[in-house]
Amino acid sequence: xxxxxxxxxxxxxxxxxxxxxxxxxxxxxxxxxxxxxxxxxxxxxxxxxxxxxxxxxxxxxxxxxxxxxxxxxxxxxxxxxxxxxxxxxxxxxxxxxxxxxxxxxxxxxxxxxxxxxxxxxxxxxxxxxxxxxxxxxxxxxxxxxxxxxxxxxxxxxxxxxxxxxxxxxxxxxxxxxxxxxxxxxxxxxxxxxxxxxxxxxxxxxxxxxxxxxxxxxxxxxxxxxxxxxxxxxxxxxxxxxxxxxxxxxxxxxxxxxxxxxxxxxxxxxxxxxxxxxxxxxxxxxxx
Amino acid sequence: xxxxxxxxxxxxxxxxxxxxxxxxxxxxxxxxxxxxxxxxxxxxxxxxxxxxxxxxxxxxxxxxxxxxxxxxxxxxxxxxxxxxxxxxxxxxxxxxxxxxxxxxxxxxxxxxxxxxxxxxxxxxxxxxxxxxxxxxxxxxxxxxxxxxxxxxxxxxxxxxxxxxxxxxxxxxxxxxxxxxxxxxxxxxxxxxxxxxxxxxxxxxxxxxxxxxxxxxxxxxxxxxxxxxxxxxxxxxxxxxxxxxxxxxxxxxxxxxxxxxxxxxxxxxxxxxxxxx
Numbered sequence: 001x002x003x004x005x006x007x008x009x010x011x012x013x014x015x016x017x018x019x020x021x022x023x024x025x026x027x028x029x030x031x032x033x034x035x036x037x038x039x040x041x042x043x044x045x046x047x048x049x050x051x052x053x054x055x056x057x058x059x060x061x062x063x064x065x066x067x068x069x070x071x072x073x074x075x076x077x078x079x080x081x082x083x084x085x086x087x088x089x090x091x092x093x094x095x096x097x098x099x100x101x102x103x104x105x106x107x108x109x110x111x112x113x114x115x116x117x118x119x120x121x122x123x124x125x126x127x128x129x130x131x132x133x134x135x136x137x138x139x140x141x142x143x144x145x146x147x148x149x150x151x152x153x154x155x156x157x158x159x160x161x162x163x164x165x166x167x168x169x170x171x172x173x174x175x176x177x178x179x180x181x182x183x184x185x186x187x188x189x190x191x192x193x194x195x196x197x198x199x200x201x202x203x204x205x206x207x208x209x210x211x212x213x214x215x216x217x218x219x220x221x222x223x224x225x226x227x228x229x230x231x232x233x234x235x236x237x238x239x240x241x242x243x244x245x246x247x248x249x250x251x252x253x254x255x256x257x258x259x260x261x262x263x264x265x266x267x268x269x270x271x272x273x274x275x276x277x278x279x280x281x282x283x284x285x286x287x
Numbered sequence: 288x289x290x291x292x293x294x295x296x297x298x299x300x301x302x303x304x305x306x307x308x309x310x311x312x313x314x315x316x317x318x319x320x321x322x323x324x325x326x327x328x329x330x331x332x333x334x335x336x337x338x339x340x341x342x343x344x345x346x347x348x349x350x351x352x353x354x355x356x357x358x359x360x361x362x363x364x365x366x367x368x369x370x371x372x373x374x375x376x377x378x379x380x381x382x383x384x385x386x387x388x389x390x391x392x393x394x395x396x397x398x399x400x401x402x403x404x405x406x407x408x409x410x411x412x413x414x415x416x417x418x419x420x421x422x423x424x425x426x427x428x429x430x431x432x433x434x435x436x437x438x439x440x441x442x443x444x445x446x447x448x449x450x451x452x453x454x455x456x457x458x459x460x461x462x463x464x465x466x467x468x469x470x471x472x473x474x475x476x477x478x479x480x481x482x483x484x485x486x487x488x489x490x491x492x493x494x495x496x497x498x499x500x501x502x503x504x505x506x507x508x509x510x511x512x513x514x515x516x517x518x519x520x521x522x523x524x525x526x527x528x529x530x531x532x533x534x535x536x537x538x539x540x541x542x543x544x545x546x547x548x549x550x551x552x553x554x555x556x557x558x559x560x561x562x563x
Contacts, residue, residue, distance in 0.1 A: 034387045037562040057389040064383040070296070072303045084292050085388040129384060 002028040003039075003192040010185075012136075015159060015169040017183035017200075019176070019273075021281055025192040026172045027065060030139050033170075034062055047137060058086065061135035065142045065172075067126025071115035075106050075125050078114065079132055086133035100128040103161075105154055119146035127155060131162070138162055141172045156182050180273040188280045196280050200273070208246050209275070212239040213265035214256060221259030228252050237264075242271065289390030293398020294405070301368050301406045310364035310410065314357065318417040321353050325425045346426040347518045350418060354516065357414040358440050358509050362471065364410055365444045366451055369403050370464045373455035373558065382563055393555045400452055400551060407444045415440065432515040439512035439540070443505050446547045447471065450503075453554035456561060473499055474506035485533045500535065504543035507535035 003025040010016040020026050031037040032044045035051040044051040047059055069078055079097045088096065101107045104124040114122065123146050130138055140159070144152045152175075159169050159182055173179050179186060180200065188196040207230075215237055225232050225241055228248040232241040243252065249268055256263060301307055328349055332342045373396070376382040385395055415437045422428050430436070447467065454463045481496020483489075500507045514534030 031383075031563070036383060036386060038560070054389050054391050057387060060387065062384070062387040064380055066380060067384065068379050068381050069384060070300055070381070072300070081292070081296060082384070082388065085289065085385065085390055087288075087389065126384070 003032065003189075005193055006032075006189075008187055008194065010168060010170060012168050013163060013166050014184040015163050015171060015182055017179040017186035018170065018172045018189065019179060019186050019277060020189035022174075024189045026189055027141055028192075029189065030062075030141055030170070030172055034060070034139060058133065059136040061130035061133065061138040063123075063126045063130040063138075063140045063143055065145070067122050067129075069114060069126075069129075072113055074111050074113050075101060075117075075128075076110045078125060079128055082129040083132045088133060096132060100132060103131075103158060104128045105151075120148060120151045123147055124151065124154070127158060131158075134165070135167065137168045137170065139170045139172070142174065143171065144173065144175055144178050152178060176273045176277055186273070188277070190281055198276065207242060207244060207271045207276075208249070208268050209240065209242050209271050210249065210252065211265065211267045211269065212241070212256070212263065213237050214239060214261045214263045216261045217256070218259060218261075221256060221261060224255055224259065225252065227255075289388075289394035290398040290401060293385075293390075293395050294401035297372070297399045297402025298405050299402075301403060304368055306367055307364065307406065307410075310360060310368075311413075314360055314410070314414045314417075317356055317360065318414065318421065321356070321418065322421045322425060325349060325421050329426050343428055344518060344520050346422065346428040347430060349426070350422045350428065350430055351513060351517055353418040353421070354415070354436070354440075354513060355509075357411070357418055358443070358512070360414065361407070361411050361440060361444050362447055362505070365403075365407050365447045366464065366467050366471075368406065369448050369451045370455065370467070371460045372399055372403065373452055373554075374458060374460045374463050377563055378459060386563055392559045396452065396456075396555050396558050397551075400448065403448055404445060407448060408441055411437065411441050411444060430516045431518070436512045436516040439508050439515065442540075442543065442547070443508035443512070446505050446508065446543055446550070449547045449550035449554065450505075453550045453557070456554050456557040470503040471505050474503040477502075478506040478510055482533065497539075500539060501542070504535075504539060504546055507539045508543050511535045511537075511540055 006025075006029055008016075008018075008029075018026050018029065028037060032039055033046045033051050035044070035053075035057075047056050049056040073081065076097055079100055080093050083093045083096060098107070098110075101110050104127055106121065106124055106128070109117070109121065114125070117125065123143065127140070127143055130140065143155050143159070147155060156178065159171070162169055163184075171179065171183060183200055186198050186200060187194050188198075217234065217237075217239060222232055222234060222239070228251060229241040229243045232239065241252075243249070246268065253263070253266060325346075328346065332345065337345070373382075376385075382395075386392060419430070419433055422430065450470065451463060451467045454466045457463075458466060477496045477499020479496075480492050480499065484492025484494075484496055511534050
């Protein structure tokens with residue numbers, strides 16, 4: 001079973017990241033929400049309607065992983081086609097398509113056929129087709145895969161622009177650095193189950209890892225750290241601990257000094273999303 | 288609306304395939320060859336001052352060969368241009384961007400079917416019209432029941448198209464091609480078995496032939512088409528690939544129509560239900 005007991009709440013107007021290792025069920029979850037895959041049990045609802053509801057798809061945009069389409073269409077034709085499939089017509093399309101091409105940086109390539117496009121250009125035009133009808137909810141499955149740094153920056157800006165106009169973005173990505181700077185909240189999925197949520201805006205002032213070099217660290221001093229820290233590892237003179245907030249740091253320092261330790265280094269460092277990911281997912285067990 | 292959008296893009300997709308143009312070129316090459324052959328046959332018959340009745344029969348038989356060739360070309364072209372339509376788009380993921388748009392999956396499938404129908408009808412009309420024109424302008428013969436014959440050949444192609452799309456909702460492109468051409472091969476052999484059964488007065492063989500036509504009625508439509516168009520004298524000949532002593536009944540033609548509609552309905556149903 002790819003996914004079980006999946007229940008996600010995504011707030012309107014936020015950028016939500018959906019994270020997990022290969023085979024965790026991320027793409028399957030998106031496909032279920034979009035009605036591409038039917039759950040073997042239960043129901044999938046999105047925007048208050050069944051995922052099979054055709055009408056609700058007027059409000060949804062989707063960029064599939066590794067976007068592919070008829071290679072003989074030009075960039076403009078592709079967007080016009082997808083616009084028409086979304087119910088757009090004539091003047092509306094003539095106005096919207098150039099805006100989208102400009103947004104994804106493909107205006108100079110608007111008359112090129114897709115078979116002339118690089119992988120990164122295909123991702124960009126795929127992103128544009130997902131946004132053609134200005135959807136309320138946008139699912140992006142690995143939107144930055146195959147993109148160079150400039151392309152990634154552009155996609156990041158486009159995603160933020162969608163949030164600014166009030167749309168909700170559901171982002172599925174392996175690139176944790178991208179997720180960290182783009183998403184408001186994330187959920188972690190492992191073996192088909194959501195195992196953790198994290199508010200990344202709160203996280204920036206949240207969990208902190210502290211690297212300490214000290215002598216004279218007694219067992220009692222380390223045991224006393226449990227008041228503030230969630231983990232503490234001692235290796236010779238090096239103590240690494242994790243605390244819930246930067247506000248705890250002065251208390252920790254005072255506690256260690258009071259316990260008789262000589263402190264040579266005390267370096268706080270915010271836990272990256274990658275560290276968090278590794279912590280939640282555990283060791284790579286292979287695929 | 289979604290149906291017509293999909294029909295338009297599918298027609299354009301098919302029209303851009305090299306395969307279609309190769310089929311058109313093959314058809315054109317055939318028509319040139321056929322016209323040349325007809326020219327020499329007509330000249331030979333005139334030189335030998337063959338009686339008009341006999342001349343009519345000979346030209347008529349020659350035209351049957353022409354219709355047989357275009358039927359074969361049309362069936363193969365229909366299968367090969369549509370074999371990748373659903374199955375290939377599912378395996379490549381192209382279908383994902385379409386199936387998540389606010390149109391029903393049935394509209395995607397019916398739209399694709401409609402677009403391919405346009406291409407098949409244009410192809411058959413061109414080749415069929417070519418053979419008729421060659422017969423009329425070079426051989427001075429116009430066969431009977433031409434409209435009926437053309438419609439039956441088109442029906443045969445549409446049957447093959449519907450079965451290909453149905454199979455494409457289940458199998459990969461390659462398996463799909465093998466399944467559909469295999470079924471047509473079965474129907475072809477079954478047609479021969481039925482004719483041999485009639486010729487040798489063997490009810491078991493006839494029943495076996497009918498059974499194969501029930502499994503896949505495509506060949507029956509061709510046999511009915513050629514029966515409709517051939518001259519009364521040709522009908523009295525025993526049998527052969529270009530003439531039919533015993534034609535499939537109109538009931539079989541009706542069955543083929545029901546088979547076509549059922550295939551399309553099943554294709555829609557399965558495409559609606561399957562995971563993409």
